[in-house]
Amino acid sequence: MDMKAPRGTQDILPGTSEKWQYAEKVLTDLASKFNYKEIRVPIFEHTELFLRGVGETTDIVQKEMYTFKDKGDRSLTLRPEGTASVVRAYVQNKLYGQPEQPTKLFYHGPMFRYERPQQGRMRQFVQFGVEALGSEDPSIDAEVISLAMSGYQQFGLKSLKLIINTLGDKESRDAHRTALIEHFTPVKDELCSDCQNRLEKNPLRILDCKKDREHPKVKSAPSIHDYLNAESKAYFDEVKANLDAMEIPYVVDPNLVRGLDYYNHTAFEIMSDAEGFGALTTLTGGGRYNGLVEEVGGPSTPGIGYALSIERLLFALEAEGIELPVNTGTDVYVVALGDDAVQKEAAKLTFQLRLAGVTADKDYLGKKMKGQFKSADRQQAKFVVVLGEDELAKGVISLRNMQDGQQYEVAIKEAVETIKQKLDGGKADE
Known part of the structure; x- marks a missing residue:
């Protein structure tokens, strides 16, 4: 099926x-x-x-x-x-x-x-x-x-x-209702089956009928304004x-x-x-x-x-050609390259960024560096964090601004705060 x-x-x-x-x-x-x-x-x-x-x-x-x-x-x-x-x-x-x-x-x-x-x-x-x-x-x-x-x-x-x-x-509607019944009764058989049923129960709805809207009696029906x-x-x-x-x-x-x-x-x-x-x-x-x-x-x-x-x-x-100002992109994409220790540090950093209110993601398919950067591009990431074995040994990350291409080296322990400042447009110590 x-x-x-x-x-x-x-x-x-x-x-x-x-x-x-x-x-x-x-x-x-x-x-x-x-x-x-x-x-x-x-x-x-x-x-x-x-x-x-x-x-x-x-x-x-x-x-x-x-x-x-x-x-x-x-x-x-x-x-x-x-x-x-x-x-x-x-x-x-x-x-x-x-x-x-x-x-x-x-x-x-x-x-x-x-x-x-x-x-x-x-x-x-x-x-x-x-x-x-x-x-x-x-x-x-x-x-x-x-x-x-x-x-x-x-x-x-x-x-x-x-x-x-x-x-x-209610008084006005009742008077109008009586007038509508008197108006439509002579042509009841010309109305659709729905309107024939509505005639006694709720004749006002005949005026809203899509099938009978062009009927001369619908166009000449008494107006509620005459009975207010x-x-x-x-x-x-x-x-x-x-x-x-x-x-x-x-x-x-x-x-x-x-x-x-x-x-x-x-x-x-x-x-x-x-x-x-x-x-x-x-x-x-x-x-x-x-x-x-x-x-x-x-x-x-x-x-x-x-x-x-x-x-x-x-x-x-x-x-009207109006685009809603919605953001479907990612703030930060974490590129992790290396052994198990690197992967765990990348997972930790991604989690910390999310808790800090940053939209963050990382690779879960074991892609190589080029593939991870392609994912970052598809997600329209504003920044990419690169963390490899050398960076981990030095206790730093490499932070790249994907809009202007600038790259910074930032201490891992300062990474979350630095990234937040840059996303907010502030100046971080470099």
């Missing part, structure tokens, strides 16, 4: 994994500056969590979840998104009872959806997301959006477009006013809806306009979900969040 990674998954190899590490660090560091704290939740949950939390009418639940029975005949699901799990943890651990509110959390890790693999969309993919629970202040909606925008800007991305909308409160009550309008105006105060440009799109059932009030997406990015232009999406905590058994608690795909972030960087 030809063993390969399952369709829709990928191996992130050295040389690329450093970009992932860098991207995740930038995002987590930025979230920490916004005073969000990391939470780590299980990769699989009870299936019921996603049925209730994500929504039975969503494509995720109906078509895309990886669900299985464990040995106790319990139905479990690999998490398809992060919000439901974070909210479950928030309820289970009674984070709503902590004195400092709102509870502001971030997470990152793999998610799983069974869908057609394509560029920027895998069956196993990595999300970074944030959730702010416990505040119904429009300014925190703007904060979450500003955090999402700032994340992309930290990487130097320019071709960004922020789209926002409001889905209104005074409170919903005022809320959305405050969100926009806060974005204006932060000088974050945006476009209001009345047709923007989110694909999950738990959203209300603010919804937003950030898109890439970069040439060559492809058809999937959405980088991130999120919004407010004031009923989700109650849906999973918690007290009435407002919330807002977003999630972004690390894969799509990296594609956007590639589309």
